[in-house]
Amino acid sequence: MINWLRVGLYLIVLLVVSGLLIPVQLLALRFDWPLRRRLPRRWHRLALWFLGIRVHVHGTLDTRRPLMIAANHASWKDILVLGSLADVTFIAKTEVGSWPVFGFLARLQKTIFVVREEKRRTGDQVNEIAARMADGEIVVLFPEGTTSDGNRILGIKSSLFGAAAAALPDEDDAVVHVQPVAIAYTRVQGMPMGRYHRPIAGWPGDVGLMEHLMGVLRAGALDVDVTFGETVEFKKGDSRKALAIRIEEQLRTLLLAHLRGRHRR
Template identity: 65%
Template sequence: MITWLRIGIVFVVLFAVTLILLPFQLIGLAFDLRIRRYIPRYWHRAACFLLGVRIHVHGTIDRRRPLMLASNHVSWKDILVLGAIADVVFIAKMEVSEWPIFGTLAKLQKSIFVVREQKRRTGDQVSEIAERLAADEIVVLFPEGTTSDGNRLLEVKSSLFGAAAAAVPFTKQGVVHVQPVAIAYTRVHGMAMGRYHRPIAAWPGDIELGPHLLGVLKEGALDVDVAFGETIDFRTGDNRKHLSQAVTSRIRRMLLKHLRGRDYETL
């Protein structure tokens, strides 16, 4: 009974927060004001707090621009976590825009939706990514292309870094800074999660969203470590496969380190 009461309170409070912030975000989107960039951070922080997701940050986001964050992808909660840490914009599959609730939220954050199967639209999509990077927005890419079980890094698709390569000519200094990020869900109710319990946090694509979301709400206490690695400068003429290999190596190293457990600082 107490669990369902808490879940009800979470929904009511988050709905209230959404109603308060929504008018300001809509105005920001309508007139392309800078306010649209940082209002989502307040919403994401409120959502993480209400869901019981405690964020522990290691390292810092590179201050240089243009900046692309390349992160492993475990769950829809990754969006909340990274969005709570910084003012970021996400690159997402076009299908996400059609999802109930999550699709609307993605549109309100002005996510960049891409259609990977339609090469004829690649130019327009890359141009939008380049414009957002040139406008000093922090763009987040999940180069695995899908979610994992949280215990490992899936194969990183070098083709997805084509956006960074194509954006380089549009930047002032002829460089895109690509910073690897590792997201590791490590504890539930303060206890080490381990491989067996990590599916509580992870959301592989074959698991229905509804039951998974309900499971997260019932737990109400998850710890996630977010590590920011050494930035890689990608310039004209650089090989995107080499970039992919370097990013993969750094994400995997940070992910394993935090899954095994280390001291951390709380956001």
């Protein structure tokens, strides 16, 4: 009973604050105020507090631009985690835009929606990503192309790095910086996360959104380790396949180090 009272109180606080922030964000989007990039970070931090998710950061975000973050993807919680650490914009499949609640929140953050099945629209989508990066925005890509169980790295799709190539400035020595970021859900209530709780880390495809959300709330405090890896410089003439291999190697190494308890906090 006490646990549900806590959940109810947190939900009320989240709804009240969201009700205050959403009109401001809508105005910021309408008039393209710089605030539109900063406000979502405050909301993400509040949402993490509401869910009881504690973020532990290892390494630092690269300060160079243009910058693309390539992260592994376990569930919708990754959005909150990364969004709480930096003023970022996400690349998501177009279906996300129609999801209840999450679709609306994604549009508030000016998420870039892509339709991978329609080749004729690929050029426009890549150009938008490139334009946002050229404007100094940090773009987050989940190069696995889907969510996993949080225990492994799925195959990285090199085609998704086309945006990095498109974002290259015209200069011959131009560089786009691609930084791998590993997200590892490691502990529940301060204890190492075992097999029983792994479904809370990932988001199985056969579990509804609200059902999964309630499972996270019932589990209590979650710890997630976020590790910023070594940035890979992508230049004109470089291979996207080689870039994908380097990013995948780093993500796999960093993720397994945390899941196996080999990385110090």
